[in-house]
Amino acid sequence: MEKLRAVHYINQFFAQIGGEEKADHKPEAREGFVGPGMAFNAEFSGKAEIVGTVICGDSYFNENLEMATKEVLAMIKSFKPDLVIAGPAFNAGRYGMACGTVASAVKKELGIPAITGMYIENPGADSFKKEVYIIETKNSAAGMRDAVKAMVPFALKLAAGEKIGASAEEGYIPNGIRVNFFEKKRGSERAVEMLLAKLSGKPFTTEFPMPDFDRVEPNPAVKDVSKATIALVTSGGIVPKGNPDHIESSSASKYGKYDIDGIFDLTDATYETAHGGYDPVYANQDADRVLPVDILREFEKEGKIGKLHRYYYTTTGNGTAVASAKAFAEKIGKELAADGVDAVILTST
Amino acid sequence: MCTVVPISLTVGANRIVPTVAIPHPLGNPALTKEEEKDIRRKLLNKALNALSTEVSEQTVFE
Amino acid sequence: MKLELGNIIIHDIQFGNVSKVEKGIIYINKNELGALLSEDENIKSVSFEIARPGERIRILPVKDVIEPRIKVSGRGGIFPGMIAKVDTVGSGRTNVLKGAAVVTAGKIVGFQEGIIDMSGPGAEYTPFSKLNNLVVICEPVPGLAQHAHEKAVRLAGLKAAAYLGNLGKDIDADEVEIFETPSLKEGILKYPELPRVAYVQMLQTQGLLHDTYVYGVDMKQSLTTILYPTELMDGAVVSGNCVSACDKNTTYHHLNNPVVRDLYAKHGKELNFTGVIITNENVYLADKERSSDWSAKLAELLGVDGVIISQEGFGNPDTDLIMNCKKIEAKGIKTVIITDEYAGRDGASQSLADADASADAVVTGGNANMLIKLPPMEKVIGHIEAADVIAGGFDGSLKSDGSIEVELQVITGATNELGFNRLSAR
Numbered sequence: 001m002e003k004l005r006a007v008h009y010i011n012q013f014f015a016q017i018g019g020e021e022k023a024d025h026k027p028e029a030r031e032g033f034v035g036p037g038m039a040f041n042a043e044f045s046g047k048a049e050i051v052g053t054v055i056c057g058d059s060y061f062n063e064n065l066e067m068a069t070k071e072v073l074a075m076i077k078s079f080k081p082d083l084v085i086a087g088p089a090f091n092a093g094r095y096g097m098a099c100g101t102v103a104s105a106v107k108k109e110l111g112i113p114a115i116t117g118m119y120i121e122n123p124g125a126d127s128f129k130k131e132v133y134i135i136e137t138k139n140s141a142a143g144m145r146d147a148v149k150a151m152v153p154f155a156l157k158l159a160a161g162e163k164i165g166a167s168a169e170e171g172y173i174p175n176g177i178r179v180n181f182f183e184k185k186r187g188s189e190r191a192v193e194m195l196l197a198k199l200s201g202k203p204f205t206t207e208f209p210m211p212d213f214d215r216v217e218p219n220p221a222v223k224d225v226s227k228a229t230i231a232l233v234t235s236g237g238i239v240p241k242g243n244p245d246h247i248e249s250s251s252a253s254k255y256g257k258y259d260i261d262g263i264f265d266l267t268d269a270t271y272e273t274a275h276g277g278y279d280p281v282y283a284n285q286d287a288d289r290v291l292p293v294d295i296l297r298e299f300e301k302e303g304k305i306g307k308l309h310r311y312y313y314t315t316t317g318n319g320t321a322v323a324s325a326k327a328f329a330e331k332i333g334k335e336l337a338a339d340g341v342d343a344v345i346l347t348s349t
Numbered sequence: 350m351c352t353v354v355p356i357s358l359t360v361g362a363n364r365i366v367p368t369v370a371i372p373h374p375l376g377n378p379a380l381t382k383e384e385e386k387d388i389r390r391k392l393l394n395k396a397l398n399a400l401s402t403e404v405s406e407q408t409v410f411e
Numbered sequence: 412m413k414l415e416l417g418n419i420i421i422h423d424i425q426f427g428n429v430s431k432v433e434k435g436i437i438y439i440n441k442n443e444l445g446a447l448l449s450e451d452e453n454i455k456s457v458s459f460e461i462a463r464p465g466e467r468i469r470i471l472p473v474k475d476v477i478e479p480r481i482k483v484s485g486r487g488g489i490f491p492g493m494i495a496k497v498d499t500v501g502s503g504r505t506n507v508l509k510g511a512a513v514v515t516a517g518k519i520v521g522f523q524e525g526i527i528d529m530s531g532p533g534a535e536y537t538p539f540s541k542l543n544n545l546v547v548i549c550e551p552v553p554g555l556a557q558h559a560h561e562k563a564v565r566l567a568g569l570k571a572a573a574y575l576g577n578l579g580k581d582i583d584a585d586e587v588e589i590f591e592t593p594s595l596k597e598g599i600l601k602y603p604e605l606p607r608v609a610y611v612q613m614l615q616t617q618g619l620l621h622d623t624y625v626y627g628v629d630m631k632q633s634l635t636t637i638l639y640p641t642e643l644m645d646g647a648v649v650s651g652n653c654v655s656a657c658d659k660n661t662t663y664h665h666l667n668n669p670v671v672r673d674l675y676a677k678h679g680k681e682l683n684f685t686g687v688i689i690t691n692e693n694v695y696l697a698d699k700e701r702s703s704d705w706s707a708k709l710a711e712l713l714g715v716d717g718v719i720i721s722q723e724g725f726g727n728p729d730t731d732l733i734m735n736c737k738k739i740e741a742k743g744i745k746t747v748i749i750t751d752e753y754a755g756r757d758g759a760s761q762s763l764a765d766a767d768a769s770a771d772a773v774v775t776g777g778n779a780n781m782l783i784k785l786p787p788m789e790k791v792i793g794h795i796e797a798a799d800v801i802a803g804g805f806d807g808s809l810k811s812d813g814s815i816e817v818e819l820q821v822i823t824g825a826t827n828e829l830g831f832n833r834l835s836a837r
Contacts, residue, residue, distance in 0.1 A: 166835075166836060166837040167837040168835075168837040169837075174837055176759065177757065177758040177759050178752055178754040178758035178759075178762060178778045178836045178837070179758055179778075179836060179837065180777045180778055180781050180819070180834060180835070180836045181834075181835060181836070181837070182833045182834055182835070183833045183834075183835045184833065185833065186669060186673075186830055186831060186832060186833050187669070187749055187774050187775075187776055187827075187828075187829075187830025187831065187832065187833070187835065188669035188670040188672070188673040188719075188749070188829060188830030188831070189669075189673045189830070190774050190830065190835075191670065191673075191719050191721075191747045191749050191774040191830050192670075192673045192674060192676075192677060192682075192719065194747045194772050194774060195608065195717050195718075195719055195745065195746075195747040195772070196606075196677070196681055196682065198717065198745045198747065198772050199606045199608075199682075199716055199717045199745055200606075204772060206771055206772050206773045207773050207774050207775045207835060207836070207837065208750070208752065208762060208763075208773040208775045208836075209773075210763075210766040210767065210768060210770055210771075210773075211761035211762060211763060211766050212761075212766075213359055213360050213361050213761060213766070214361060215361045216361060216363070218363035218364070218404045218405065218406070218407075218408075219363075220403065221400065221401050221402050221403045221404075222400045222401050223401075225397050225400060225401050228400075230400075236374070246799070246805075246806035248804070248805045248806070249801065249804075250655055250803055250818075250820060251753070251756075251780055251803060251805075251818055251820065253805055276654050276655070276801075277654070277655075277726055277727075278371050278372040278617060278618065278621070278694070279372045279617060279618025279619040279620070279621060279694075280372070280619070281372070281557060281558070281618070281619055282372050282373040282376065282378045283372065283373065285378070286376065286385075288375070288376065288389065289373040289374070289375050289376030289378075289385070289389075290373070290374060290375065290376075292375045292389050292392075292393055294386065294389070295386065295389045295390050295393050296393065298390070299393065299397075304397065305397065317726070318655075318726060319655065319725060319726065319753045319779065319780065319803075319820065320753075321753065321754065321755025321756070321757075321759075321760035321780060322360075322755070322760040322761045323755050323757070323759060323760045324755065324760070343400045345350060345393070345396050345400075346350065347350045347351070347368070347374055347375065348350070348351040348352075348357075348374070349351075349352070349371050349372065349374060352694065352695065352696055352727070353696060353699070353727045353730050353765075354696060355696075355730045355733070355734070355765055356727065356729070356730055356764045356765050359764070359765045359766055360764070367696065369695075370694045370695050371617065371694035371695075371727055372617070372618055372694055
C-alpha cells in the first residue's frame with residue numbers, strides 16, 4: 001500500500017511561533033511536520049506521512065474567516081494530500097473554530113478526508129460535530145499523547161474508506177447520526193450502573209440525549225371555511241383494499257395519493273389499514289374511523305365546507321423516520337397548494 | 350387530529366384537536382354506528398373551528 | 412418472598428416415543444403433545460419443527476417465545492390465571508429447562524412479526540438463535556375471528572411450554588439460584604444504609620397482537636400495580652404482543668427479565684431492590700395520564716430513591732415513557748430509562764416521538780431502522796413471503812434468491828428494551 005500523504009493544520013502556539021501576541025500570524029505553509037506533527041508522524045508508522053504543515057494564528061483566522069479559509073485551503077491543496085488532520089484544539093475556543101472550519105472545508109470543497117480533535121466543551125465541537133468527525137480529547141495539551149493515539153487510527157480508517165462505527169466505539173464526539181454497535185455489558189446492567197452513579201452524584205453519560213424538534217409559524221386562519229377546499233391527509237395508513245401500492249406496515253418509504261371522487265363512505269369492502277402499529281380491526285371494519293370521509297361529505301352537502309378535495313394522501317406513521325415524514329410533507333404540500341387546497345385535516349393514530 | 354396530544358405538541362403541531370383513541374381516533378366501536386357518526390361530526394366541527402381560529406402558538410382545541 | 416430456580420441445562424431437543432428429559436436432551440412425543448394442544452376446539456391441527464443453534468434455519472412469522480418451567484414446590488403453577496389456576500406464584504422452587512424454548516409461528520393478521528435466524532448475521536441480533544427451539548405451528552379452524560385466533564395460538568404456546576417444563580419436574584438441577592425480596596419493613600430494617608430502588612416495567616397493552624396479561628388479566632384493564640420480582644420468574648406476566656418484533660417482550664423475556672436479575676445481583680450490597688411496579692401503555696390519553704400518575708404515586712409511597720424504567724414498543728408509548736419519567740423525577744426520585752430508537756435508516760432522525768429534559772439518563776437498545784441483509788436459509792419454517800409485509804419489511808424485501816433485505820425491526824428481540832442484549836447505539 002502506498003504511503004498516504006497527510007497535511008497537518010495547527011495554530012501559532014503549537015507551531016512554536018508564539019502565544020497570544022502572535023495570534024495574528026498569517027497563514028504559512030511548511031514542508032514536513034511541525035511541533036505535535038512529529039508525534040502524529042511517528043504514530044502513522046509508515047502508513048502515512050506528514051508532507052506539509054499549514055499554520056495560522058487563531059485571531060487572524062477567526063477575524064478573517066472567508067479569506068483565511070481560502071488561503072489555508074489553497075496551501076493545503078498544494079501539498080496534494082490524501083488526508084488532513086487539524087489540531088487537536090483541546091479546549092481552546094478560537095483554535096477549535098479554526099480547526100472545525102478548516103476540516104469541514106477540506107472535506108466539502110476539496111473532497112479529501114479530514115478530521116480534527118477537541119475537548120467536548122470546546123465551542124467548535126457543537127458548531128462542527130455534524131459537519132466533520134471530531135475525536136474527543138482531554139481539555140489541555142497534557143492530553144496530546146492520547147489524542148494522537150486516537151486520531152491516527154481513525155484518520156487512516158477514514159482515508160481507507162472503511163466503515164465508521166458508533167461514536168462510543170471510535171472515539172468521536174457524537175454527531176447526531178445514530179450507529180448501532182455491541183457493548184461489552186447488556187443494557188440492564190448498564191442501566192443499574194447508571195442509576196447507582198446518578199444516585200451517588202457520580203458522573204454518568206446518557207446513551208441518548210433528548211432530541212430537538214423544530215417549530216413552524218402557525219398559518220393564518222381560514223377566512224371562510226364554508227367556501228374552503230379541505231383535504232384529508234393521514235398517517236394512519238388507510239389505503240384502498242389490498243394496499244395496491246404496498247405501503248409498508250412500518251417505516252414507510254412512500255405515501256399514497258388516492259382519488260375519492262364520488263366516494264361518500266369507506267367500507268370494509270373498499271378500504272383497509274396498512275399500519276402495523278395499532279390494532280387494525282376497527283379501522284378495517286370502518287376506515288372512516290381514521291379517515292372521516294363520510295362526515296366531510298355530509299359537511300360538503302350541508303355547505304359547512306366548500307369542497308372535500310378529490311385526493312387524499314396517506315402513509316404509515318409507525319416507525320417512520322422524521323426525515324422521511326418531512327420529505328413526504330414537502331411533496332404533498334406542494335401538490336395541495338398547486339391544487340388550490342385551502343386547509344388540511346391531518347389525522348393520526 | 351390525534352389522540353396522543355403530547356406527541357403532537359413535542360413535534361410542533363400548531364392546531365391540535367384531541368381524538369378518541371389510537372386505533373379509532375374518529376370513532377368508537379363500543380357505540381352504535383349513529384353514535385359514532387355523531388362523535389365524528391363533533392370532532393370535525395372542532396377541526397373546522399380550529400382551522401378558522403387565529404393562533405400565535407401551539408393550541409389544543411379541547 | 413423467596414424463590415429457588417433450578418436450572419436443568421438442555422443441549423438438544425429430539426422427537427421420540429416417550430416424552431422425557433434425559434442427560435440434557437428433551438425428547439418429545441409429537442402425537443401426545445399435538446393431541447393436548449388440539450383439545451382447543453379453535454385449533455384444527457398442530458405441527459412441530461425443531462430449530463437448533465447453528466442450523467441454517469429461518470423461522471417466520473414468530474409470535475412468542477416461551478421458556479419451559481415447572482413449579483416443584485411453593486404455591487401455584489407456571490402461568491397462573493392462564494394455564495395454571497389462579498394463585499400467587501414466586502416462592503418455593505421452580506425448575507427451568509435452560510437452553511430450550513417453545514416458539515409459536517403462523518399467520519394471524521397482515522403484519523406478522525418477526526424473524527428468528529438460527530445462523531448467519533441475523534442470528535447475532537436475537538438471543539433465540541442460541542436456544543434449542545420447538546416451533547409450534549397451529550392451523551386455526553376456518554373462519555375463526557382474529558382475536559380468538561390469537562388467543563388460541565397464545566395458549567397453545569404456553570401449554571406446550573408447560574408440557575415440556577413438566578418433564579423437568581423430578582430432574583436434578585445442574586445449578587440453583589436463589590432470589591429473595593423481603594417485605595418493605597424488613598427491607599428497611601435489614602438494609603438501612605442502602606439506596607432503595609424499584610423497577611418500573613411498562614407493558615404493551617394496545618389491542619390485537621399488542622397485549623400483555625398479568626395473572627390472566629388483560630393489563631389494559633388494570634391500574635398500575637406492584638409485584639414481587641420473583642412472580643415474573645413463574646410466568647405471572649405473559650406476552651400477547653409481537654408487533655414490531657424487535658422491541659416486544661416475549662414471554663421468555665418476562666421469565667428472564669434482565670433488569671430484575673441485575674438489580675438482584677446488587678441487592679443487599681449496593682442497593683435495596685424493593686419490588687416491581689408494573690404499568691401499561693394504553694390507547695387513550697386519559698389512561699396514559701392515569702397510569703403514569705399511579706407509577707409516580709406508588710414509587711413515592713414505596714419511598715424509593717431511584718427507579719429503572721423499561722419501555723415496550725415505540726411511537727405513542729414514547730409518551731407513556733416520558734410521562735413516567737417526568738412524573739417520577741418530579742417526586743425527587745432519580746430515573747434511568749431503557750428504550751430503543753427509530754432514527755431512520757441513516758440514523759439521522761429523532762429517535763423518540765416524545766422528549767423531556769428530565770430524561771437525562773437513558774440506556775438504548777439500538778436503532779431499529781438499521782438495514783440488514785439476511786442471506787437465504789436452507790430451511791424456512793413458516794411463510795417466507797411474510798417478509799415483504801411485516802413491520803420493518805417492505806415491498807421487495809424478499810429477494811428471488813431467498814435472501815431478505817429488511818430493517819432490524821423484524822428480528823425477534825433485536826432491540827429489546829428490558830436491556831436483554833448488548834446492542835446499543837451512539
